[in-house]
């Protein structure tokens with residue numbers, strides 16, 4: 001079985017993602033997660049490029065499986081390799097491997113470096129040779145190799161030869177601008193592998209045409225044995241090849257060996273979400289293998305077949321990558337969908353149970369009115385439990401009323417101020433409670449007032465966060481009287497997320513419904529009771 005060397009650049013190319021700013025602590029924590037995953041090399045940054053990366057390389061965490069590589073560029077034009085301060089900083093990091101990027105597109109050499117083609121080849125050769133003399137394994141990132149090959153193949157080839165002759169262990173063909181297509185990658189990598197030996201060729205693909213994973217697979221198919229990529233496809237512009245997609249594809253489908261064990265693969269979904277959490281990003285529900293929708297079945301025909309054999313609509317078993325199957329109930333559902341979803345909630349109903357038909361009619365009626373349960377599993381569960389009177393949530397609180405005031409005024413200094421304030425009256429634990437809270441907007445104020453009223457009685461609501469709030473106009477033709485749907489995602493401190501929905505012609509009222517469901521769901525799943533909570 002052929003072994004693929006996994007080279008992770010999340011902490012270097014991933015740091016070039018717009019909106020991403022890793023702290024040293026983030027990089028250390030992610031390096032440990034990558035090591036646990038089983039990648040072979042971790043490129044943690046560019047020592048010498050900024051104080052944070054230099055400090056990180058001076059105090060790298062201890063790894064069990066992987067090794068660190070320091071990234072940098074070949075010597076600058078006009079300098080000797082041994083005298084180039086940038087190269088010296090990369091080597092000073094003391095990592096067993098260094099990755100040096102060099103330009104292999106003639107246009108870049110003349111336009112960006114302002115150097116001659118001969119000098120560009122010398123820069124590569126001398127820099128690689130210098131690092132090899134220092135006892136480092138050199139990974140040569142051939143920047144723009146594919147565009148360079150199309151423009152001037154002999155020059156691109158000579159750049160790679162220079163790196164190889166100077167002792168580079170790996171020649172990584174970079175699709176830096178991400179514009180190369182899989183059939184071109186296959187052809188060019190195949191030519192290079194024949195010329196220089198496939199077991200020293202690597203691929204570094206960017207996703208500008210949505211083909212970074214496909215291009216990496218094409219390169220492997222053509223003989224490449226190192227794949228560079230990032231967690232969740234982070235990286236410059238549209239990102240790099242996503243290792244979270246590539247790893248299961250390489251191993252489960254193509255039978256390649258990597259350092260990732262079956263046990264580590266079963267933690268892939270969790271890892272992907274940990275990365276998003278650290279970056280304060282919402283996980284992509286449609287991410288291959290690990291997204292919440294990757295094994296979510298919605299169409300009634302799909303679910304009916306999945307109920308008989310999950311392989312009918314699943315390309316791999318979700319457990320292999322630590323994901324899980326979801327049966328999504330909506331107006332696209334049939335009885336089979338509902339039965340499966342109910343079984344998941346431990347509320348099984350037989351196919352001929354009249355309650356099943358009633359429930360399906362209820363769900364489809366609510367969907368027709370604007371509710372969307374495929375994105376609001378918690379509201380669906382509350383609806384079902386109430387309709388079947390099965391483990392229905394207690395009346396944790398009763399709303400007597402609320403008032404929301406939104407004020408926009410010109411301050412004395414001429415600036416515009418806005419203020420939102422909500423007053424909520426509830427009955428909680430048999431007692432009336434009235435609170436007032438302010439917020440960034442009316443929904444934030446309403447949320448704050450509800451929490452202020454409930455948290456003293458229900459401590460398990462502390463730390464709950466509203467992580468997403470979406471409003472959709474369902475009847476745009478009705479103008480400002482339109483029906484709106486509000487979807488809210490909530491998260492508790494332990495990381496569990498749930499989604500709720502509200503619908504109405506008043507957006508604040510729809511928001512209240514979704515907020516109330518979010519709080520009730522949390523209390524129900526925590527098994528809260530008024531008495532226990534009050535005590």
Ligand SMILES: CC(=O)SCCNC(=O)CCNC(=O)[C@H](O)C(C)(C)COP(=O)(O)OP(=O)(O)OC[C@H]1O[C@@H](n2cnc3c(N)ncnc32)[C@H](O)[C@@H]1OP(=O)(O)O
Nearest residue numbers: 046048049050073074075076077101102103112113143176
């Ligand atoms: C394809 C990639 O993603 S490569 C990685 C890209 N990542 C980054 O650039 C992030 C980190 N970069 C940085 O912090 C800075 O750019 C530094 C510290 C590396 C360099 O900063 P500066 O010395 O101020 O140079 P600056 O960034 O303005 O320009 C790059 C210089 O490197 C030269 N250069 C670019 N690529 C190479 C190369 N492969 N080999 C040698 N020199 C190169 C350019 O010609 C330019 O030289 P000039 O200043 O004489 O015009």
Ligand SMILES: CC(=O)C(=O)O
Nearest residue numbers: 101141143144174176
């Ligand atoms: C080296 C690198 O990041 C690139 O060529 O895209």
